[in-house]
C-alpha cells in the first residue's frame with residue numbers, strides 16, 4: 239500500500255498566517271527532497287517552502303492567493319525512496335543569529351521597529367536566497383514567455399523581479415542571440431589536445447554570467463581612471479586600527495573609501511540614480527546604500543551596506559565584515575542585496591594597477607579600487623613617500639557624461655585626501 243504523507247508548513251509560528259504567493263508543483267509531479275513546493279510571503283520576506291520528502295504529489299491543499307498558518311497541510315504526497323527530513327528542515331528553519339555574531343547580526347535593523355527585531359532576525363536567512371523574488375503574476379508572465387525567472391535580474395526592492403525586468407530580459411536575449419549567432423565561437427573538443435575536466439557552473443556563476451552579459455551589452459560603459467593620495471588616510475587608519483583591533487574589529491582602507499564615496503554621492507546625485515527605460519525616467523535615490531562586490535568560493539556576490547551616511551567608520555567596519563562573511567557562507571537574504579546606490583569592487587589586496595569594472599544594473603556607476611602603491615615626492619628638497627590609491631570609475635554614458643565623471647572623481651579624491659571630510 240502506498241504511503242501518503244501530509245506535508246505541513248512549519249517554522250512560521252511567529253506569523254498568524256502567511257500568503258501563498260505561488261504553487262510550484264502540480265498533481266502528478268514527482269518531486270525530490272528539498273524541492274520547493276510553494277512560495278510564501280510574510281510582511282518580512284518571501285521564501286520557498288521545500289518538501290522534506292521525495293514523492294508524487296497526490297493532492298494540493300492550498301490555493302494561490304490564499305493563506306496558510308503553522309501546521310496547515312500544503313500537499314498530500316505519496317512517498318517514494320528513502321525518507322529524510324534533515325536537509326529540508328535545515329533549509330526552512332530561518333536561522334537565528336548566534337550570540338557570538340550578535341553584534342554583526344544587528345546590521346540591517348537600523349530602519350526597523352526595535353520591538354519587531356526578533357521577527358526580522360528570524361527572517362534573516364532565507365532558504366536558497368538565489369531563488370527569484372517576484373509576484374505570482376510576474377512568475378506566471380515569465381512562464382508564459384518560456385523565461386526561467388531565476389535568470390532575470392530584478393530591479394525592484396530586494397532585487398524583486400518586475401514585469402519590465404522580464405521584458406528587458408527577453409529583449410536583451412533576443413538581441414544577444416542575434417549577436418551570438420553571428421559571433422559565437424563553438425567550443426572545441428579540447429580532449430583532442432590533452433586531458434580535460436568539465437565542471438558545472440554554480441548557480442551564482444550562471445546568474446553572474448547572465449547579469450554581466452546583460453550589463454555589458456545594454457549599458458554604454460566608459461571608465462575614468464584617477465589616483466588619490468591616501469597618505470594621511472592611511473596614517474589615521476593605522477592609529478585607529480590599533481584601538482579597534484582590541485575590540486576585534488578590522489579596519490581596512492575600504493571602509494574609508496565607502497565613506498568617501500558616500501560623501502561624493504551626496505554631491506553628485508546623478509550617480510545615485512537608475513534609468514527606467516520603460517518610462518524614460520531617471521529615478522534618483524534619496525538614500526545612500528553601497529554595494530560591495532565580494533569574492534566567494536561560489537562566485538561573485540554583492541551585499542549592500544544600508545544607510546551608509548548615517549553610520550560611523552566603526553559600524554561600517556563591523557557590517558562590512560559581517561556581510562562579506564554571510565556572502566561567503568551563502569547566507570545573504572534578498573533584503574541584503576539590491577537597491578544599491580553604487581557598487582564598489584575592491585581588488586586592493588589582490589594586486590593589479592587598474593581595471594575596468596562592469597556596472598551592476600540597474601545602478602549607473604561602479605567604483606573599482608586597485609592596490610595602493612608607494613610614490614616618492616620631492617618638495618623643498620625633502621623626499622617624502624606618499625601612498626597612492628588607484629581608482630577606476632565605470633559609468634553609464636546614457637545618464638552620466640564624461641565631464642561629470644571627471645568632477646565626481648576629482649571630488650572623491652579630495653575627500654580621500656582630506657581625511658576629516660571622510661570621518662565627519
Ligand code: CAO
Nearest residue numbers: 490491492531532533562583584585586587607608609610
Ligand atoms: N591596497 C592595498 N592594500 C589593501 C587595499 C588596497 N587598495 N585594500 C585592502 N588592503 C589590505 C588591507 O589593508 C588589509 O591588510 P591587512 O590584513 O594587512 O590589514 C587587507 O588588504 C584586507 O583585505 P580584505 O580583502 O580582507 O578586506 P577589504 O575590506 O579590503 O575587502 C572585500 C573586503 C569583501 C571587498 C574583499 O575581501 C573581496 O572580496 N574583494 C574582491 C572583490 C572582487 O572580486 N571584485 C571583482 C568583482 S568583478 O569580478
